[in-house]
Amino acid sequence: MTTNSTESTKASVNIAGTERWVTAFVGGGLATYGLLRSPAPGNALSGYAMTAAGLYLIFRGATGHCPAYSALGVNPAIEAEETSQKLGDVGIKVTHAVSIQKPIGELYAYWRDFTNLPHIMDHLNSVTVQDGTKSHWVAKAPLGRTVEWDAELINDEPNKVIAWKSLPDADVINAGAVTFKTATQGRGTEVRVEISYAPPAGKLGAIIAHILGEDPKKQLDDDLRHFKQMMEAGERPTTEGQASGRGPDKDQVK
Amino acid sequence: MKALCWYGKNDVQVSTVPDSTILNPRDAIIKVTSTAICGSDLHLYNGFIPSMEKGDILGHEFMGEVVALGSAVKNLSIGDRVVVPFGIACGNCYYCQHDQWALCDNSNPNALMAEELYGYAPSGLYGYSHLYGGYAGGQAEYARVPFADIGPIKVPEGLTDDQVLFLTDIFPTGYQAADNCGIKPGDTVAVWGCGPVGQFAIQSAYLLGAERVIAMDHIAERLAMARDKSHADIVNYEEQDNLFETLKEMTGGRGPDHCIDAVGLEAHGTGLGNIYDKTKELARLASDRSNVLRQAIQCCGKGGTVSIPGVYGGFLDKFPMGVAFAKGLTLKMGQTHTQKYLAPLMERIQKGDIDPTFVISHHMTLDEAPAGYKMFKEKTDSCTKIVLKP
Numbered sequence: 001m002t003t004n005s006t007e008s009t010k011a012s013v014n015i016a017g018t019e020r021w022v023t024a025f026v027g028g029g030l031a032t033y034g035l036l037r038s039p040a041p042g043n044a045l046s047g048y049a050m051t052a053a054g055l056y057l058i059f060r061g062a063t064g065h066c067p068a069y070s071a072l073g074v075n076p077a078i079e080a081e082e083t084s085q086k087l088g089d090v091g092i093k094v095t096h097a098v099s100i101q102k103p104i105g106e107l108y109a110y111w112r113d114f115t116n117l118p119h120i121m122d123h124l125n126s127v128t129v130q131d132g133t134k135s136h137w138v139a140k141a142p143l144g145r146t147v148e149w150d151a152e153l154i155n156d157e158p159n160k161v162i163a164w165k166s167l168p169d170a171d172v173i174n175a176g177a178v179t180f181k182t183a184t185q186g187r188g189t190e191v192r193v194e195i196s197y198a199p200p201a202g203k204l205g206a207i208i209a210h211i212l213g214e215d216p217k218k219q220l221d222d223d224l225r226h227f228k229q230m231m232e233a234g235e236r237p238t239t240e241g242q243a244s245g246r247g248p249d250k251d252q253v254k
Numbered sequence: 255m256k257a258l259c260w261y262g263k264n265d266v267q268v269s270t271v272p273d274s275t276i277l278n279p280r281d282a283i284i285k286v287t288s289t290a291i292c293g294s295d296l297h298l299y300n301g302f303i304p305s306m307e308k309g310d311i312l313g314h315e316f317m318g319e320v321v322a323l324g325s326a327v328k329n330l331s332i333g334d335r336v337v338v339p340f341g342i343a344c345g346n347c348y349y350c351q352h353d354q355w356a357l358c359d360n361s362n363p364n365a366l367m368a369e370e371l372y373g374y375a376p377s378g379l380y381g382y383s384h385l386y387g388g389y390a391g392g393q394a395e396y397a398r399v400p401f402a403d404i405g406p407i408k409v410p411e412g413l414t415d416d417q418v419l420f421l422t423d424i425f426p427t428g429y430q431a432a433d434n435c436g437i438k439p440g441d442t443v444a445v446w447g448c449g450p451v452g453q454f455a456i457q458s459a460y461l462l463g464a465e466r467v468i469a470m471d472h473i474a475e476r477l478a479m480a481r482d483k484s485h486a487d488i489v490n491y492e493e494q495d496n497l498f499e500t501l502k503e504m505t506g507g508r509g510p511d512h513c514i515d516a517v518g519l520e521a522h523g524t525g526l527g528n529i530y531d532k533t534k535e536l537a538r539l540a541s542d543r544s545n546v547l548r549q550a551i552q553c554c555g556k557g558g559t560v561s562i563p564g565v566y567g568g569f570l571d572k573f574p575m576g577v578a579f580a581k582g583l584t585l586k587m588g589q590t591h592t593q594k595y596l597a598p599l600m601e602r603i604q605k606g607d608i609d610p611t612f613v614i615s616h617h618m619t620l621d622e623a624p625a626g627y628k629m630f631k632e633k634t635d636s637c638t639k640i641v642l643k644p
């Protein structure tokens with residue numbers, strides 16, 4: 001992030017009111033928007049994919065060409081405009097991919113039920129789905145507090161892509177998508193997540209940073225690893241709480 | 255419960271620790287009836303393996319009786335007598351499904367840490383550093399066994415602990431080392447190291463059809479074991495001016511068809527290479543001593559395989575890549591895919607093809623384990639393999 005972007009996001013945060021703990025934000029893996037990468041050749045979006053120089057293009061690309069989008073009854077043109085204004089052409093983008101030894105349908109179905117996501121994303125307390133497209137997210141913040149936001153499903157093509165994004169007056173503007181693709185010859189399914197967001201400065205920014213950890217890429221990496229573990233092994237491997245010869249005063253390695 | 259814990263280089267102690275408990279649905283708890291000390295444990299004892307923590311419970315070769323089961327384990331019952339493979343694996347990922355259990359994607363809770371070092375993470379192991387998952391080991395009264403529905407194998411009636419205990423690691427490890435050579439009838443295999451892994455590699459090479467095995471070490475009683483129990487031709491490398499020439503001469507000028515490094519990163523030795531390694535290691539410029547590996551590559555005949563069950567952890571120096579390239583060698587290595595070999599090797603034991611008890615030199619109680627580590631390290635009292643009875 002450049003100084004510039006910090007400045008511009010600060011401005012938008014002030015307008016939205018930083019003191020409100022209710023925010024729209026997205027942790028590694030949740031946010032989002034969509035269809036950042038075209039799942040199949042020939043898709044109208046491919047030209048925009050992630051090679052687009054900035055979020056502006058990403059948002060424009062997705063909203064402008066997604067057939068599922070208008071079916072959701074939102075006005076993509078206005079939203080794209082707003083979002084891109086707030087973001088400028090900067091922001092943080094993280095991407096990660098994982099291969100999972102399960103049929104595409106199972107993986108899609110698990111992710112599509114957002115209430116499952118707290119099982120794989122440790123920074124989430126809960127996700128509740130309010131109607132077909134809107135959901136409410138509660139994430140853990142320091143000192144037992146929470147950060148909450150509303151998100152909207154903006155693209156959903158079964159076994160291909162799920163995309164969602166923060167609602168327009170979010171303090172943290174974010175976008176992202178998860179795409180599913182059957183891998184070659186018995187290699188399972190490739191799951192790819194791309195997330196873009198512009199965290200605000202100030203207190204809220206610090207909380208966001210805390211939730212994301214020092215490294216948003218690592219957080220996304222963890223989330224997808226957990227997704228894979230749950231889907232393949234049915235549980236997440238752990239040593240937490242196991243016996244050791246360390247006294248309670250000794251630091252336990254995670 | 256009592257457990258053998260690592261507190262630093264040359265410092266292991268039996269401590270009273272909290273009891274092992276079920277942490278995941280696919281877990282089981284085993285009351286350990288037998289557990290062994292391995293050459294791999296010596297690498298921890300000697301401080302060669304990074305990411306150990308004071309208080310880690312050691313031990314990856316253990317068996318016992320099931321005393322508790324997680325809700326998802328349906329194929330075992332309380333009271334079952336099982337042998338536990340030393341690698342922890344989920345059974346469902348691509349690698350597990352292709353019999354590459356040591357590469358399991360889902361069993362290492364510290365996968366990220368391992369990825370930073372190795373790019374991709376190996377499976378978790380019992381009692382073998384946090385890089386390999388940080389799991390508590392089985393040199394204890396009780397042990398937690400993750401993915402218990404897939405790993406442990408039930409012991410058929412009539413077989414003693416001592417007969418089947420080494421299915422946990424060293425028998426499959428020696429067997430995989432030989433298996434990796436792709437032995438053809440008539441082949442000669444050279445094995446560096448006559449420790450337990452070397453012994454099982456020798457015997458496995460014969461089981462897989464080798465004509466002749468040449469075994470090297472410098473410890474007289476281990477060489478004698480290789481000759482008398484494992485039927486190898488033996489070479490005391492310390493008595494050789496030129497090991498390469500010795501092996502060349504023994505193989506009619508062709509060199510061994512395959513070479514097995516059953517020593518690993520703590521190779522002893524003489525000669526320039528070893529002095530060089532030791533100096534580097536002291537200066538922290540290299541982590542592993544590759545004396546044996548260099549020799550194996552140098553001595554191997556053209557088109558052969560160098561199979562490496564011996565453990566390496568970090569970086570090697572003066573690796574003779576040009577030699578390997580010029581002779582068109584194949585290098586195979588890695589932690590053992592133990593689960594792959596459990597059933598077939600159990601059958602071999604039952605049929606009497608092999609009696610793994612021949613490597614055991616000592617039985618001890620868990621309390622005696624610290625003395626056992628010292629003895630095994632120093633190879634005193636003709637120590638080849640110690641079995642602990644907690």
Ligand SMILES: NC(=O)c1ccc[n+]([C@@H]2O[C@H](COP(=O)([O-])OP(=O)(O)OC[C@H]3O[C@@H](n4cnc5c(N)ncnc54)[C@H](O)[C@@H]3O)[C@@H](O)[C@H]2O)c1
Nearest residue numbers: 293294447449450451471517518521522563564565589590
């Ligand atoms: N790949 C795996 O999954 C796996 C599993 C178990 C053990 N291991 C490894 O296998 C190796 C052997 O294990 P072990 O239990 O037999 O250990 P060990 O320490 O009992 O035996 C090693 C033997 O190598 C001999 N040796 C040392 N330097 C030598 C040299 N220059 N030339 C010839 N011999 C030499 C020693 O005298 C000793 O007898 C270790 O590195 C161990 O960590 C690997």
Ligand SMILES: [Zn+2]
Nearest residue numbers: 292294315423
């Ligand atoms: Zn071992």
Ligand SMILES: [Zn+2]
Nearest residue numbers: 344347350358
């Ligand atoms: Zn696996």
